[in-house]
Amino acid sequence: MFWQEQYPQLIFPLRVTSNRQHPERAFQLTAWEREDDGSYVVQGPWRSKYLGPGSPPLLPASALGVNAPEHLLASDWVLAAAAFAVSAYWSSGARHPENQDVTDEALGALRLGILLLPLWEAVSVSPGPLAEFVRLRPVRETVQALKGEFGSNLPTESREIIEALRSTRPPAWTREHVVHLLVGQAVRIKQYVFETPRLPQIRGASILLERVVGAAAEELGATYSPECVLRKAGGSLLALLPTPDSGTARDWEARVTSIAYRLTGTARFAAASSAVPIAHLLPSAVDHEFHRHVGKAYDILERVREQADEPLWETLPFEARCDICGDRPAEFARILYSGEGSVSLCRVCAQRHEVGRRERQKLTKQAWEDFGLDPLDWIAPASDDDTQTVSVAASLVDLAPSDRRRRWLAMVYGDGNNFGAIVQRLKGPAEQLHWTRRLYWTVRGLTHVALVGATVHFAKANTSSDKPRAAEADERVAYSAVPFELLTIGGDDVAFFAWAPVGLKAVERLQAALEHEFSPLSAQSGNVTSDLPPVTFSFGIAAGDEHIPVRRLRDVAEDVLLKHVKGEAPLGAPRGRIAFFVANNASDMTPLRAKKAWRPEHQSKARRVVLSLQPLTSEQLAFLLHKAHDLRSEVGRLSRLATAFLKADPSVAALHYRYVRARAAARSEGQAGDTTDPFFTALERDTAGHSWTLFAPEGAAALPLLPSSATSDGSNGSRPIFRMPLLDLLQLVKAMQ
Ligand SMILES: [Zn+2]
Structure with a gap:
């Protein structure tokens, strides 16, 4: 269609x-x-x-x-x-x-x-x-x-x-005749998708969920007509059943869940239906009745979801179990990765793997096509004899270039802010469907462009005109595989894995592009105003090395970071924001640690210094990412500076800062006649078109930190509070290594 x-x-x-x-x-x-x-x-x-x-x-x-x-x-x-x-x-x-x-x-x-x-x-x-x-x-x-x-x-x-x-x-x-709305949704997606830590199977699972929705939509379109499919995105479906008969509607609910079972072997879909008078489907309708009836169907779906049960697998004691899920009985023996032995697989895991293997290349290619570049110009071809296809990462760790000392990975979750309140204000079915279509294709297109753009950004660092150091020329990243893997684009939400620098850069660009795309027209042309709240997005990024379990990254990125950013975005907030958490090892990458790192202001108040200013806007992230890239070999010095501010009173720490800086300057003066140390130059100078005042427009964030430049905090009388995102920068420097 x-x-x-x-x-x-x-x-x-x-x-x-x-x-x-x-x-x-x-x-x-x-x-x-x-x-x-x-x-x-x-x-x-x-x-x-x-x-x-x-x-x-x-x-x-x-x-x-x-x-x-x-x-x-x-x-x-x-x-x-x-x-x-x-x-x-x-x-x-x-x-x-x-x-x-x-x-x-x-x-x-x-x-x-x-x-x-x-x-x-x-x-x-x-x-x-x-x-x-x-x-x-x-x-x-x-x-x-x-x-x-x-x-x-x-x-x-x-x-x-x-x-x-x-x-x-x-x-x-x-008004006298009704038809039915059908809604369907994957249940307990996380358990199904993240059952295994392997990338091809995770991706295969998310592709299979989309395929269930696609197959149900196709059956519906063939029975009635394609325009009866009102929305299909990620693992969710909204369709019109042009029948007044509630029995037929219930048959369709059963058909959707059985398609899901047939295609995935396990993943549960819940489906529900609700009657709607034909009048509310008229494109000239300007009331909220269509939305109200869709809401009714989703309310029923919510109750069905709670009752949907997981299929039980019975494994007899003497039966071999699947090597991947360790739960269901093994039915196949396969060699999944070259260089590894054969493993036993259950039907569910084998199917996830097979679909992931076959489809990933095609979907990655689509992203590059949207950007207008040939991936083979930037990334090595697949190692098998077919040199026309680009190489996708065999496992999560392969998203990071293999020549890196540490291979940092990022898991990213993004979601729209308060979209429920926006949808409630849209009138009639045509507006509702316009909104979902625009949202889906925009988020999809921009995510593709941001990911490929971020990939190319690091690949061509050697030809960039912005060369802070001569050594930069040797910093070319030679990718042996595409450094990102999309997981889902479900309409207003998006999830992907990436090599950490690419993931962070992509989020910065995606956030900026989404803001530009959805900024009210009045800001662009000055003649149209909208009564809708601003359309903004939140992002959560969890980054760690390959030893951190992927479920841990997911929990932190979605359940802690994304949830917190969204929680701090009240209806009407003009900007979308981004939060990230970088952890050295598995014991640091926990929801509890991530929560503690969030806005440590309550502890800082006594010390009068705030060293983490998350969540950030896209410009703030761009500024810090650029600095982190320049300073990526200086984790030690930056860490010692931050420690001084963590441990001592800000005025003492500022003195320490100026002392270290003067000593470094004196040393480099003795050597080459240059009066500044490159570390402090990179740390203090304007970057990406902004200065440190980006974080405290009132001037308190200027480096070097001078006590006199701090603002006074209203609630705390005359005692000033310093705002300096040193800990945020330190995290990013680690991820850039
Ligand atoms: Zn299995």
Whole structure:
């Protein structure tokens, strides 16, 4: 379905573009450009790669002449209208029991007419197969009727439906008939996905969950029509069942869960359904009824989820168990990794591994395509005889370049802030579906661009014009495998693994791009205001070396860091923020330690110094990451400086700082005539276009730390509090090693 997938993929994100010709400028941000005819056109290779310069245009629904609200896209309107038409048609037997000649042909003509409406003129003159439809009389009559000219050959049902679509008030019959909403969702995803610590199986599991949703959507589309699938993202599905019969709806619930069982062997899906009057499906609806009914279905789903039970596996005492999960009976013997022996696998683990192995390369390639680069220019090809495919990491540790002394890995979780409150304010099904489509394709596109951009950023460090030291030229990162692995993109949420520097850099860029993409239009052009709260995102990043169990990284990144950042983002907060936690070893990477590292202000108050300022904005992270990269060989000196501030009164620590600095300067003066030490130069100078005042605009964060420059804290009388993210910087320096 072009309007459901290809079209949103082409137009979202709206304001960010990649650049194939100039990879160094690949992350440029573009604004909308308004054409003379009033349509918005997006410039840039992101789209021209597919459809030629400036294409495709954003077709506004208001140009369709069908009473659609100004801000809707034509694609939103036709998808909602087609879903309404299908629902209304299937209920027409109940509405007109005397008239049983409802035909598939009539419904087909109605759907085609609606779906072709935005492109009708263009299709009429095109040589493609779509032009055939234009010549079909029933389709032509549908289009004419949608534009207000009702012909005499139009079937009664079609006429009624088109009149309902064109009217501003729903006709009485649309309130009397109901169809059903179907929602489905994976249950206990974490247990299934993170059952094993191996990357191919983790990724395979998340791919399988998406495949369940895809298979259910396909079955539904084939039975009714594709536009009945309202949303499918990650492990969740929202669909319209154009039937008034609750028994049929329950059959579909069972079908979804059985598809899940068939494809994964174990993962549970919960499904639920709820009736909705056809009137609420009209694209002209401007109330909150559609959303309320979707909410009702999810409430039922929530109750079903709690009851969904895990399938029990019985392993007899003498049976061999699976080497991976250690739980289910082994059925296969496989060699999973070259150089390792054969292992015994259960059916569930074998399937996860197989799917992960086959699909990962394809999905990684998609990310590079979105960016407009050939991965083979940057990363070694796969080691087997097929040199045309890029190498994906065989295991988590292989995400980090093999020549690194320590191989730091990051697990990243991101999620939208207060999106429930935003969705509640959207009106009618077309707005709701516009929001979910825009969100999904934007987050997906920007995540791809950010990850590939961050990968290239470190790979081309030797050709960069920004060379703090001559030694930089030797710092080229030669990747033997793609240093990132996407786990899920579920709409507003995203999760991925990466080599820690790439993961941190990608989050910084993703956050900046999301802010740009979703900044209110008034900030861009100065003439439109929105009554919606700001659309912002939170990120949690847990980084450690390969000895830290992947479940531990997950727990810290999602359950501690992401949760805390989201908790500190009240509705209306203008900026999204980022938190990270870097731990040296498994005993430090625990939820408890991560919680303690969070905002240690309560302890610092007595000492009048705050050394961690998380959560950070994207500029703050960019500043610290840049510094961390420059200082990555100086963990020891930086750590001693931070210790001074941790242990002593800030005025004493500041004295210590100035003493160490002066001594270092004197030493380098004696040697080369240079009056500053490179360590302090790198630490103090402006970086990435900002100075340390980025963290305390009032000036308290200036280096060297002078007691007089501190601000006074309102609650603490005249005693000043220093704000200096030395501990944040120290963590990042470790991860950059
Ligand atoms: Zn197993």
